[in-house]
């Protein structure tokens with residue numbers, strides 16, 4: 286239900302204007318210029334007595350600083366069912382031309398991906414300010430359940446301008462700690478946090494080292510500190526960054542610390558300050574399972590004999606995106622015998638990777654083209670000598686000046702990431718120690734003191 290409210294309400298979106306105005310009134314009263322100081326609504330009174338446009342000269346004499354459109358009407362409303370913004374505003378008795386101007390400005394100034402005024406949802410809130418001619422001066426638009434952004438349209442020098450504004454969020458860091466019984470999802474749920482929102486974040490931290498869907502073992506333990514963000518009403522809005530994390534498995538343990546470098550780029554580093562982002566991604570796709578590992582002796586399902594399989598087969602549904610595991614140059618793209626549709630990419634440091642049995646290639650992919658890490662280059666298929674949809678992945682290292690197939694799932698074959706430069710190492714260690722202390726805390730502890738991530742300089 287639209288609520289109509291008038292000027293003089295406590296929550297004016299432009300407090301400065303009102304402060305200025307009140308000051309003006311006080312001054313004019315002090316000098317005996319305000320003829321009838323009205324008690325309930327002095328602003329409106331003055332407005333009526335000195336309409337700027339009817340007699341500008343005299344008005345100037347009486348109140349030289351009177352703003353042009355002092356009498357404003359404030360309207361607060363909500364988008365109704367099956368209504369768009371145009372319809373909602375038209376129902377507020379605003380002229381069609383004004384409404385169209387406003388919609389045009391929203392289209393012009395705000396990216397369609399952020400806000401499309403044609404697609405507005407029931408329950409979205411708008412707050413309008415109209416001048417004495419019912420012309421739109423100001424609009425504040427807030428989407429239902431969006432605690433992070435609002436959209437402002439303002440008339441400046443006669444022209445409407447729209448912008449997106451971030452709403453301030455309250456930040457807090459908490460410790461999430463648990464033990465895996467069956468899988469990471471359930472373990473996260475047992476901590477009391479939301480696995481649907483946290484799983485990907487945790488995966489991302491250890492992206493190069495742990496496959497949470499295939500490698501996790503019963504009994505493995507994890508602890509991490511993550512930011513939680515709350516809106517003005519105190520409602521949880523979303524998780525922020527994972528600040529520090531620790532994963533302890535039977536065979537391997539990993540730690541990760543978020544560090545923001547002076548250029549503002551944030552990355553995860555191990556306790557020695559080496560980037561966890563290796564030269565190569567841990568996997569070239571999201572796969573269901575490894576259907577055939579790197580081995581010198583496997584029974585071939587089509588050839589019906591033992592052969593070497595010096596690659597890794599990743600089973601995945603048809604059409605699954607296949608990424609370049611590192612940046613490089615496309616060295617081959619096309620049909621290649623039993624490998625079917627095949628791509629080969631040459632990387633720096635003498636490495637080369639191959640991707641086989643693809644259903645198809647990324648649009649326009651050509652030999653000689655540069656590709657970046659995690660760029661989609663093709664799609665899982667079953668072309669060539671293959672019994673079902675999977676990716677055959679080849680990983681070559683240069684040994685004695687020649688490319689040789691090596692096992693990509695062995696960490697030893699994968700060069701480690703870049704360390705933090707010596708100049709910033711002391712700062713990193715200081716921050717790491719602060720984070721390290723957090724990882725001893727109990728699940729659910731609030732550790733807000735650890736929040737500020739200062740950029741070193």
Ligand SMILES: [Zn+2]
Pocket residue numbers: 577594596597598676677678
């Ligand atoms: Zn294979």
